[in-house]
Amino acid sequence: MEFEPVIGLEVHAQLLTKSKIFCGCSTAFGADPNSHTCPICLGMPGVLPALNRKVVEYAMKMALAVHCRINGASSFARKNYFYPDLPKGYQISQYDLPLAEKGCVDVDLEEGRKRIGITRVHIEEDAGKSLHDEKTAYSYVDLNRTGVPLIEIVSEPDMRSPEEGAAYLRRLHEILVYLEICDGNMEEGSFRCDANVSIRPQGTERFGTRTELKNMNSFRNVQLALEYEIERQAQVLRAGGTVVQETRLWDAAARVTHSMRGKEEAHDYRYFPDPDLVPIVISDEWIEKIRATFPELPMEKRDRFIREYDIPRYDAQVLTAARALGDFFEETVRHCGKPKTASNWIMGDILALVKEEKIEIQDIPVSPKALAEMIALIEDGTISGKIAKDVFQTMWKTGKDARFIVEEQGLVQITDAAELDSVIDTVLAAHPRQFEEFRNGKAPLFGFFVGQVMKATKGKANPQTVNELLKKKLSLR
Amino acid sequence: MNLNELTIHELRDKLAAGETTALAIAEAVFRRIDAVESKIHAFISLMRESALEEAAAADRRIAAGDATDLTGIPIAVKDVLCTKGSPTTCGSRILENFVPPYDATVIAKLKAAGAVIIGKTNMDEFAMGSSTERSAFGLTRNPWDLERIPGGSSGGSAAAMAADECIAAIGTDTGGSIRQPASLCGVVGLKPTYGLVSRYGLVAFASSLDQIGPFAKDAEDCAIMLNALAGHDPKDSTSVPAEAPDYRMFPGREAKGWTVGIPKEYFVEGIDPEISAAVNGVIATLERLGVAFREVSLPRTKYCVAVYYIIAPSEASSNLARYDGVRYGFRSAGSRNLIDMFKQSRLEGFGSEVKRRIMIGTYSLSAGYYDAYYKKASQVRTLMRQDFDEAFKTCDALVTPVTPTPAFRIGEKMDDPIQMYLSDIFTLSTNLAGLPGISVPCGYTTTGLPIGVQFMARHFDEGKLLTIASALERETPFEKRRPAL
Numbered sequence: 018m019e020f021e022p023v024i025g026l027e028v029h030a031q032l033l034t035k036s037k038i039f040c041g042c043s044t045a046f047g048a049d050p051n052s053h054t055c056p057i058c059l060g061m062p063g064v065l066p067a068l069n070r071k072v073v074e075y076a077m078k079m080a081l082a083v084h085c086r087i088n089g090a091s092s093f094a095r096k097n098y099f100y101p102d103l104p105k106g107y108q109i110s111q112y113d114l115p116l117a118e119k120g121c122v123d124v125d126l127e128e129g130r131k132r133i134g135i136t137r138v139h140i141e142e143d144a145g146k147s148l149h150d151e152k153t154a155y156s157y158v159d160l161n162r163t164g165v166p167l168i169e170i171v172s173e174p175d176m177r178s179p180e181e182g183a184a185y186l187r188r189l190h191e192i193l194v195y196l197e198i199c200d201g202n203m204e205e206g207s208f209r210c211d212a213n214v215s216i217r218p219q220g221t222e223r224f225g226t227r228t229e230l231k232n233m234n235s236f237r238n239v240q241l242a243l244e245y246e247i248e249r250q251a252q253v254l255r256a257g258g259t260v261v262q263e264t265r266l267w268d269a270a271a272r273v274t275h276s277m278r279g280k281e282e283a284h285d286y287r288y289f290p291d292p293d294l295v296p297i298v299i300s301d302e303w304i305e306k307i308r309a310t311f312p313e314l315p316m317e318k319r320d321r322f323i324r325e326y327d328i329p330r331y332d333a334q335v336l337t338a339a340r341a342l343g344d345f346f347e348e349t350v351r352h353c354g355k356p357k358t359a360s361n362w363i364m365g366d367i368l369a370l371v372k373e374e375k376i377e378i379q380d381i382p383v384s385p386k387a388l389a390e391m392i393a394l395i396e397d398g399t400i401s402g403k404i405a406k407d408v409f410q411t412m413w414k415t416g417k418d419a420r421f422i423v424e425e426q427g428l429v430q431i432t433d434a435a436e437l438d439s440v441i442d443t444v445l446a447a448h449p450r451q452f453e454e455f456r457n458g459k460a461p462l463f464g465f466f467v468g469q470v471m472k473a474t475k476g477k478a479n480p481q482t483v484n485e486l487l488k489k490k491l492s493l494r
Numbered sequence: 495m496n497l498n499e500l501t502i503h504e505l506r507d508k509l510a511a512g513e514t515t516a517l518a519i520a521e522a523v524f525r526r527i528d529a530v531e532s533k534i535h536a537f538i539s540l541m542r543e544s545a546l547e548e549a550a551a552a553d554r555r556i557a558a559g560d561a562t563d564l565t566g567i568p569i570a571v572k573d574v575l576c577t578k579g580s581p582t583t584c585g586s587r588i589l590e591n592f593v594p595p596y597d598a599t600v601i602a603k604l605k606a607a608g609a610v611i612i613g614k615t616n617m618d619e620f621a622m623g624s625s626t627e628r629s630a631f632g633l634t635r636n637p638w639d640l641e642r643i644p645g646g647s648s649g650g651s652a653a654a655m656a657a658d659e660c661i662a663a664i665g666t667d668t669g670g671s672i673r674q675p676a677s678l679c680g681v682v683g684l685k686p687t688y689g690l691v692s693r694y695g696l697v698a699f700a701s702s703l704d705q706i707g708p709f710a711k712d713a714e715d716c717a718i719m720l721n722a723l724a725g726h727d728p729k730d731s732t733s734v735p736a737e738a739p740d741y742r743m744f745p746g747r748e749a750k751g752w753t754v755g756i757p758k759e760y761f762v763e764g765i766d767p768e769i770s771a772a773v774n775g776v777i778a779t780l781e782r783l784g785v786a787f788r789e790v791s792l793p794r795t796k797y798c799v800a801v802y803y804i805i806a807p808s809e810a811s812s813n814l815a816r817y818d819g820v821r822y823g824f825r826s827a828g829s830r831n832l833i834d835m836f837k838q839s840r841l842e843g844f845g846s847e848v849k850r851r852i853m854i855g856t857y858s859l860s861a862g863y864y865d866a867y868y869k870k871a872s873q874v875r876t877l878m879r880q881d882f883d884e885a886f887k888t889c890d891a892l893v894t895p896v897t898p899t900p901a902f903r904i905g906e907k908m909d910d911p912i913q914m915y916l917s918d919i920f921t922l923s924t925n926l927a928g929l930p931g932i933s934v935p936c937g938y939t940t941t942g943l944p945i946g947v948q949f950m951a952r953h954f955d956e957g958k959l960l961t962i963a964s965a966l967e968r969e970t971p972f973e974k975r976r977p978a979l
Contacts, residue, residue: 056596060816062589062697063576063598065730095812097859099836106815156832158820287859289868292702292809295731 019219020254022247023227024176024212026239028189029167030199031143031207032075037164038142039066039109044166046205050148050159058164060104065293072140072166073297075198076116077307079168080138082192082314085120090298091139093291098284101158102145110169112288115139116297122192123316124184133185134173140297143167162206174213174224179243183236186210190236191315195340203234210239215260216250225250226260230274233267242267246274318343326356335364341379352389355396362388366409382416383409391419404428404476432479437470437486440478444469445490455491463487497522498568498658499976502715505661506563509556516552516566519661520545520610523568527612527659530979535634536644536654538573539581540613548610555608563718563742565608570660572648573614574621575706576695577601584697585619585629585647588817588824588843598695599727600664600706607722612660615650619845620814621671621699623647624917627908628847635904636679637977638943642901645675648709652679655709656944656977662719663709668699669802670896670921672707673933677896677946680935682710682963682973684720685921687953688928689734692727698813700806701732703925712973713964716932717741720956734954744957745964750784754949754962755889759795760920766899772937772945773895779969780962790889792881795923797874799915802922804858804871810848811855817843850911879927882950891958892950894920896933900943924950932959935972944972 037044040057057064080087094112120135145160170189176182190208193199201208215227230246233239245267250260264283265274313321315337322333322343336346342363349359367388371378391408394400400408400423411422423429431437444466445452455462470483497505497519508514524542531537545568552566571577574584576594578601583589597605604611618628626634626649636644637656644653648665652675655663665672667685676683684707691706698704708719724738756777761770777787819825819839826838844852858867885892897917907914924931929950936947947966951958967973 056594059821061576061594061596061822062582062584062592062816063594063695064596065694065732067729067731097812097815099815099818101818101820101832104816104821106818107812285861287812287856287861287864289808289812289859289864292700293698293731 018255020216020247020251021219022177022179022214022216022243023174023224024179024182024214024243025174026172026176026182026185027211027213028170028186029209030079030170030189030193030201032072032166032168032198033200034069034071034075034166036069038069038072038140038166039164042164046207048161050157051161053161054163058104059160060106066109068294068297069166073116073299074307075166075196076138076140076168077299077304078196078198078311079170079193080117080120081304081308081311082196083120083122083135083138083170083189085117085135085138087117087299087304088114089300090114090296091116092296093294094288095291097287100144100147101156102147102160102163104145104160104163108142108144109291109294110141111139114296122185122188124181124188125316126181126184131181133175133181136171136173138168138170141167141169179240179247182212182243183240186236186239188316191338195312195315203236206234209234212239212243214243214246214250216247216254226262228260228262228274229264231264231266231277232269234269238267238269241272242274245272249274312340322346326350326360328356328360332357332360332364335368336360339378341377345378345385348385349389349392352386353392353396355392358392358395359388362392362409366406370413381413383412387412387418394419394423398430398432398479399423400428400430401476401478401480403471403480404430428477430479431474431477432482434482434486437474437478437482438490440470440473441466441483441486441490444473463491466491496526496658498526498661500661501711502563502567502661502718505567506561509561509566516549516556516610517546519566520549520568520612523612523660526657530637530657531659533635533640533979534637534653534657534659535632536615536650536657536659537570537613538583538585538616538629538631538650541577541580541611544580545610545612548605552608552610562607562722564604564722566610567661568610568612569604570612570615570651570654570663571601572617572651572663572665574617574666574697574699575601575664576697577611577614580614582614582697583631584621585617585631586844586848587630588839589697590630590824592823594695596695599692599729600723601695603722603725604664609722615648615654615663617650618647619848620697620810621647621666621668621704622810622847622851624670624674624914625902625904625907626650626653626675627904628845630845633904636901637979638680639901639941642903642943643678645678645897645901647671647675649675651709652676652681652683655679655681655711657979658976662711662715664706664723665709666696666699666704666706667921667925668703668705668806669925670918672709673896673921673931673946673948674918676709676933677935677948678901678944680938680944680946680973680975680977682712682716682935683933684708684710684716684956684959685924685931686720686724686956687930688925689732690738690930690954690956691723692725692730692733694727694729698809700809701813702809703802703806705925712967713745713934713960714742716963717745717960720960736954739957741957741960744960747961747964748783749780749962749965751786752890752958752962753786753788753888754780755790755885755892756787757792757795757885757892757894758789759792760894764898765895766939768937768939769895769898769900769945773893773947775970776936776947776966777893779966783965783969787893788888790885790892792878792885792923794874794878794881797878798922798926799919801871801874801878802926803854803915804867805875805926807851807855808858808868809855811852811859814844814848814852819843847911875926878923882923882927882929886952890951891962894948894950896920896946896948900939900945920948929953930956930959932963934963934966935975936966936970937972938975
């Protein structure tokens, strides 16, 4: 029997606010344990939470980006459970009245564009971290992360393959980073994902029993874990068994999922409205104010690049991976008017150097205007594409502009036919054996002569002119 | 008269006139404490050293002409409010060694006003109780009859007031914990409107019901104290962002022409006849002053106890989850693993009444029971608020007894939680509705035990309560009487 997977994802994203959600402590990652704490986030007796307004604004941005309806009034609830890194014995979250509901997001798949439903976007606080020392059998608690603001984005069970799950995740990740409300760092845990997955016989409607997968800290692991789990469930069903509703942990090293706790051991979180916080009231004016600050989102930008610049979808995808990259591209095109050439240079030489030097596009030593000027020199025949590669390297190293480098180093292309004619004559005279072979029908030697001419002119010869002249000369003789 | 027997306003005037010093007042108070505290046990801890320093600072402030009404006034604080650097136990073993790193907002405000904090008063553990017998640090006795309870949970503050061990005191009121002990100890006690006083630094019992309020020797002192306590605090999201009036203008005003409602559901069988008589006496006195009375109905009164004992324990079960032995407070020594540490620390650290309420609350919030208990109770609570809204359409205030009986004997209700819960039957509703309520001395039983009368008013209408309390004081100054100790 063929099975169809049904996947829903819950994404937790840490918001990039400077201070925590309910107190003034810093949210910075990597500080000494428990140094970013105060009586409030430590859950001392008597303290009360006071909501950071920026958190609401950031969460609204994401909710609007995924087309959710923002509730005019939403409220906080307490999720009660005991854990050493949860100082109050409850997490402040949202339950019956989340910040926003009923949205959707489009993802591009090989077979085309697909719409995934978003159930809700809500605000909550992060818990601390427990560090277990295997050697001493002690556990340590670091509460720096306690109270760092999170949004949880819950999808509808709309995904039908691990690839769709991964595509959806990448899409959310890209939007969050574009909006500059989350750094998207999966390793540091600022972008986390749990998955609900079940399978059902192909063509049937009813959902199967689902399992919840946790502990997947990369896009690749999410996909691998889903693949594993779908296959595991299928094997269970094929063997005549039943899937047990449970929470399972992904073991990235062994590439398997393990049962963590069953339905019976599932926590009863005893949610109830948090009496310490008043409802979040959001006016239409506030929503419009937030909407007005919106940047163009990656998918819209991608579609526009294809439409407006007539570049391939692949190029558009690469160029919109980060906001600054798209800006660099557009600025370059604005100066040179050659989108595909600009795209080639950015995707090729520039991204290679960016990667090699581990820097950000906004920090590179070549400005869009400088790149555009160099492209213009290629276009008007002043330099060849090949010379341009060297010119670009020099621009990167020295920060000088292309025209200056070309003039300083005498790199202007030789297009003068008379000058090139004499070079060709010299080359042919210097290689009589090859010339003879060519005449006897060894056509590939044409390239050898081109190469020799280029070498003799230190690459400055206009390749097209060289080609034409060579053809003429070789056929004449 | 000894300095410790005077009111805030009397002492303020003496200080301003240079007739005494803050240090002399503080010393008088501590002399009194030394003399009677062994009989009463109103305090869990005293802050003698810092109090004398604060008194000296107050004297310098007075000399500099920078005094407020509270500068140099010794105040006792219920041990449920965090005091930076001084133990705050909540009457619980689980917080026996807890020293807060911060001051509650009201403590900071009192200190800023120049008040002298003299010590932390005894209370039922986590404010759960009506007799102060549920303290992990021993019970407090009623100064009017040492064999009787002072009421609770702010029994220590009320007893300290009655015994003149302080000039004013701070309590907290979740279901009557200021008004009931004030009534049983013969002092004035005010529970402000929910949201008027910041709860920041008040160790939470039931967050939607808890309010901080003053114990005072008369209405004027009560107004002075409320001035210091009231006001918006950005640290408490439930504190109302509005400016509080100067409450000192209300005592002394006339209540003539007002209509006061008598909720018929509060005058039922089972009330001690002497209490009924005293409250009827209050009605007669106020009628003489031109106050009109009319019977009103609060039909959901019968659900008060049930609703309260679902909502308060539910919130408590969550609020008290933080006492897990991990970061501060008591940790059981014998635990072998994490879960064991949680369980043992809580088992050994909490008293039986606290455990009972945590269990009731946990149950009420559990999956499958939430709708029938917590949610239903919340809905009834909304209806109860509507009952009050209806009554206040025609009334300026409501009058009721504070308690069904005068102070009962120590141990009398310890084995019967339901009987204990019923001692708050007349005070619970104001907390559920968020309304202000005041308890004012209105007589004594034939055996000499104090009786109080309760007035309730609309939200943020504390001024009316102060006016009516002061009117009563002028006619029948019961609050002037003090027990012979």
